[in-house]
Amino acid sequence: xxxxxxxxxxxxxxxxxxxxxxxxxxxxxxxxxxxxxxxxxxxxxxxxxxxxxxxxxxxxxxxxxxxxxxxxxxxxxxxxxxxxxxxxxxxxxxxxxxxxxxxxxxxxxxxxxxxxxxxxxxxxxxxxxxxxxxxxxxxxxxxxxxxxxxxxxxxxxxxxxxxxxxxxxxxxxxxxxxxxxxxxxxxxxxxxxxxxxxxxxxxxxxxxxxxxxxxxxxxxxxxxxxxxxxxxxxxxxxxxxxxxxxxxxxxxx
Amino acid sequence: xxxxxxxxxxxxxxxxxxxxxxxxxxxxxxxxxxxxxxxxxxxxxxxxxxxxxxxxxxxxxxxxxxxxxxxxxxxxxxxxxxxxxxxxxxxxxxxxxxxxxxxxxxxxxxxxxxxxxxxxxxxxxxxxxxxxxxxxxxxxxxxxxxxxxxxxxxxxxxxxxxxxxxxxxxxxxxxxxxxxxxxxxxxxxxxxxxxxxxxxxxxxxxxxxxxxxxxxxx
Ligand SMILES: Nc1ncnc2c1ncn2[C@@H]1O[C@H](COP(=O)(O)OP(=O)(O)OP(=O)(O)O)[C@@H](O)[C@H]1O
Ligand SMILES: [Mg+2]
Numbered sequence: 001x002x003x004x005x006x007x008x009x010x011x012x013x014x015x016x017x018x019x020x021x022x023x024x025x026x027x028x029x030x031x032x033x034x035x036x037x038x039x040x041x042x043x044x045x046x047x048x049x050x051x052x053x054x055x056x057x058x059x060x061x062x063x064x065x066x067x068x069x070x071x072x073x074x075x076x077x078x079x080x081x082x083x084x085x086x087x088x089x090x091x092x093x094x095x096x097x098x099x100x101x102x103x104x105x106x107x108x109x110x111x112x113x114x115x116x117x118x119x120x121x122x123x124x125x126x127x128x129x130x131x132x133x134x135x136x137x138x139x140x141x142x143x144x145x146x147x148x149x150x151x152x153x154x155x156x157x158x159x160x161x162x163x164x165x166x167x168x169x170x171x172x173x174x175x176x177x178x179x180x181x182x183x184x185x186x187x188x189x190x191x192x193x194x195x196x197x198x199x200x201x202x203x204x205x206x207x208x209x210x211x212x213x214x215x216x217x218x219x220x221x222x223x224x225x226x227x228x229x230x231x232x233x234x235x236x237x238x239x240x241x242x243x244x245x246x247x248x249x250x251x252x253x
Numbered sequence: 254x255x256x257x258x259x260x261x262x263x264x265x266x267x268x269x270x271x272x273x274x275x276x277x278x279x280x281x282x283x284x285x286x287x288x289x290x291x292x293x294x295x296x297x298x299x300x301x302x303x304x305x306x307x308x309x310x311x312x313x314x315x316x317x318x319x320x321x322x323x324x325x326x327x328x329x330x331x332x333x334x335x336x337x338x339x340x341x342x343x344x345x346x347x348x349x350x351x352x353x354x355x356x357x358x359x360x361x362x363x364x365x366x367x368x369x370x371x372x373x374x375x376x377x378x379x380x381x382x383x384x385x386x387x388x389x390x391x392x393x394x395x396x397x398x399x400x401x402x403x404x405x406x407x408x409x410x411x412x413x414x415x416x417x418x419x420x421x422x423x424x425x426x427x428x429x430x431x432x433x434x435x436x437x438x439x440x441x442x443x444x445x446x447x448x449x450x451x452x453x454x455x456x457x458x459x460x461x462x463x464x465x466x467x468x469x470x471x
Contacts, residue, residue, distance in 0.1 A: 155340055161303055162399055163330035164356040249325040250305055 058121045066120045070127045074099050077131035084139030086146040089243035098235035099134045102228045106130055115220060133225050134232040141181040141236045148173045149244045157251055166249050170241040181233030185225050192222060254317055256281040256439055257302065257332065257407055261311035264297055271297050273462040282437040286453035288444055294462040295443045296337055299409050302441070303334035330357070333405035337412045339396035341384045346395055353402040369398050372431055374424040390421035397425065401432060407439040408432065414446055
């Protein structure tokens, strides 16, 4: 890893870019100063904490501790997805189910086929990647669903009036929401490498890895992300549509 | 005891009382007409009958049982509500007539669909037409056919003839008569149409959420 040298002075110098953003915000009257400062401080503090925690966890290399950390990541992810859900009922329970399922499925496959070892330095970053992608997909699904149930309310009601079950009446909405949840991952997969080198691959190349090895990992990650977003969108939407109906199969206000 | 009844039916949205203490009853194979000013609660009343809304208090009874005791989905297949200003689904007329089959997992009966189209003066040639190419009156009639592909016991029609020309209106009336006399379908018809109000044997008025019998069968 001799390629990786980030001196504290270098770090401080890049901080100038933040000042630049602040200056632009001030000049253009964007009103972002406060959130920019908060974001910068949070970024630094959170990353430092995570860095030290990870260093400690990697050193101890205890499976119980690793699992604890995985659980923390998962709960945080579900909590965040809930925050993006526009107040959808049961969104925490649904996100938790979707995130846990996609995490378990993906980790199991990767660990069993040996592409990833069950050691904290591999499992934890991977879980982070899985959960954050699952979280974003769920957030998208939930938001799309909420707005579609608002826009297409009268059509859903019409289908119910004809004797459709809530699931049939929601079929199009479920389908479109899943599609929306998957879209960013599909779009990224299409242009991967052409516009930007993805984070993980860039990181490996920075650290001096063979680009061909780096792309293999990247392909694995891309496939994995497609898997994660499909699993979570499907679970999220098929559980989520129920929140829009009561026990008499009526649309809730 | 009527086939479909309401007892002390009330529906509030927040503090606003939209349906006020309605006691209503209709017998099997009857045709009743409901009229009233715009915004008086007619559609809300229809949705309560169709189990699309839950009453704030009071209840709806179908064949002697509170409708809460039925499975809502199968109840709605028996008490079918044709909404005010319906929209057609998908791209073609066929998709719309297939919908009732799809939801009860039966295979589409094309001959039956063609016969149904004929009852409202449309025909086999219209089956594969694009929804976008239909006139307002044709759309309205096709929307209505979705409610009767499987014959319901009660048909609630919410201003289904509003905006139709006389020919389209006549074919809708003919269809209603057909189902009422041939299949003993009970019809509850909401309307603003002067002609329909004049011809109604059994007429109710809903004003400001309250129902009054205007003309009875006594
Ligand atoms: N979910 C709701 N939230 C707030 N107000 C509502 C809601 N549903 C109905 N209303 C109000 O209740 C009243 C009755 O509405 P409804 O649709 O039943 O009227 P209507 O008699 O069918 O009128 P029209 O003849 O114009 O179709 C209206 O004032 C309407 O604004
Ligand atoms: Mg109305």
